Amino acid sequence: MSVYFPHKKLPYLLVLPQLVITLIFFLWPAEQAFEQAFYQEDAFGLSREFVGFDNFVYLFNDPQYYKSIWVTLVFSFSVAFSGLAIALWLAVMADRVIRGKLTYQTLLVWPYAVAPALAGVLWWLLFDPSMGPVALWLQYFGVDWNHFLNGDQAMTLVVISATWKQISYNFLFFLAGLQAVPRSLIEAASIDGASPFKRFWTIVFPLLSPTTFFLLVVNLVYAFFDTFGVIDATTQGGPGVSTATMVYKVFNDGFIGLDLGSSAAQSVVLMFLVGIMTVIQFRYIERKVEY
């Protein structure tokens, strides 16, 4: 059965708002960034010079930049993976609870309302090597916690802070997904004698795959673009450059260092990378998703 709309112009009119928004909030700034990447400018915009590919040449001759690409990959995949895994586990647990369900769910959603910078400061206080309760507790168990000196620990700290915030969001979607799984299927499997573990992996998890895929994309985008507040509040990219992700560098060079040309060149590179990642996700990972 097919539905036919006689109007020729109406569909265009209906997508127009979306197009206008995309134009103003994405294409126009993207074009500006692209243009800016070929100029060198003083902070006040009083003088401007076309420098061709200089900003990019400078970037790709900078060993620190390659390091930041690596840092970004480690950071983003750690955040996305742990964010999804922990949220799924919590959602399964919360779904099983019968008494006080709403309380648990509300508490679990809470962290999402916290601003990224606040979340950063919170974890920074908890892990402060000389007065943070978690750090002192770790030291009690013989772990020499000092994220001001140890790059791996600093990375762990920013991953924890960034993940913690994202878990609530993932949790909401997973919980909704779990509640949409037909009870009859699970009951049938139970009657057939499938263990809870088997029921989860063969029935529930495959049915959750569209949710998981959606969340994977959202989480990677979050880890890529939305985490400079957390990093700035916890480690400022240090020690050394061990937590300076690409987007933190964009923020730092552009907004703090006022080096707009380099910052714009970096965002063009970032845009390009995220483009590739999106293609990979939709071409190869999406095939494994069953809607």
Place this chain on the structure above:
Amino acid sequence: MYKLKLASAVIGFSIASSGFAATNIEWWHAMGGANGEKVNEIAKAFNDSQDAYTVKPVYKGNYTETMTSAIAAFRAKKQPHIVQVFEVGTASMMSAKGAIYPVYELMRESGQSFDQSGFLSAVTGYYSDQDGNMLSMPFNSSTPVLYYNKDLFAKAGIKNPPTTWEEMESVSQTLLDNGVKCGFTTAWQSWVQLENFSARHNVPFASEANGFGGLDTKLTFNGSLQVAHIEKMGEWQQNGIFSYGGRRSDSAPKFYSQECAMFMNSSAGYAGIKKNAKFDFGVSQLPYQGSAISEPKNTIIGGASLWVLQGHKKEEYKGVASFLSFLSRAEVQADWHQFSGYLPITRAAYDLTKGQGFYAQNVGTETGVLQMTSGTPTPNSKGLRLGNFVQIRDIINEELESVWAGQKSAQAALDEAVKRGDVLLRKFERANK
């Protein structure tokens, strides 16, 4: 959030309505908390003293946020009249010739009497051009000093705070032997351990008189004296004499919790330490290498100054000028100095504070002033004028951290920092020529 907006709207309205006939002057600043309230008080005192102008102070976040929002506002032609800019932003402001209204010109053109010689030269040196004209109005200046825990010193049987780095090592060792966990820690490592270290030992941090001579400056802080100092600190990090605690003032808890017996930080940190330390503490001057020099030079300042931006009416600039005159009055400055812990910027304010007996009652508050005014500033101790300095400090932080972590030698790290920093200086030179 809504309440905050409402509150700021109410405050904004009450400020605006208090002088509807007067010319409004906007002042963007980065003074939060108690200092921010003091800033409002100063502005109110000025507003009450005359009825032609109304100064509106607006808190814009931290130093970086204040500076970047002023620049963004300038690009959108909505700039404030006065903006507070931290010392590392000085070169960026100075190079923006069409954007700033040099204070000495402003004062001359508005017919305000303005005596530059009344200001402390160690402060104005930082904000003057090559001919010695003041480009911005110093407001809150500080300089690093050494805070020490008198209780821990007494327990270890140490009478005096160390004056040289050699003593720093032996005193720290004695402290460690007496059960103290760490000898000393430092805040703002680039500012204290490299910038001020260089100034105090009269060695250049950068060529062209630390950047005052022109934009074609090159970094030189990888000299033998600085390398030896950083190398020593790297060693000390391993044996507990020094303990690194973060880039900004993140190391303060190490001092508050008595983990470290000594702490190098801004003189403006005095109030914070007084509030947080549950022990008797003292303030003394930064140590110097006794084997290299017999007498140290002055230290250089940090903090911020007030810049006037172009693009407003002549009448409004008259108000700006009379406000700046008001700000540099001895009573206003002395009050601000005593309240905040920042240095007095004029000799008159210093003398007034002394006369009031403030230093005698608050032991240690004079240390920064004495240290900063000892001797005449040399080209190496006048201050720093480097473009892209915010990022250069980041690079220094990164490289120093690799020394503290034992991954790089001091020589390799400082060489690398100089190399990376020079690239940024060349970029700045190109963008501002």
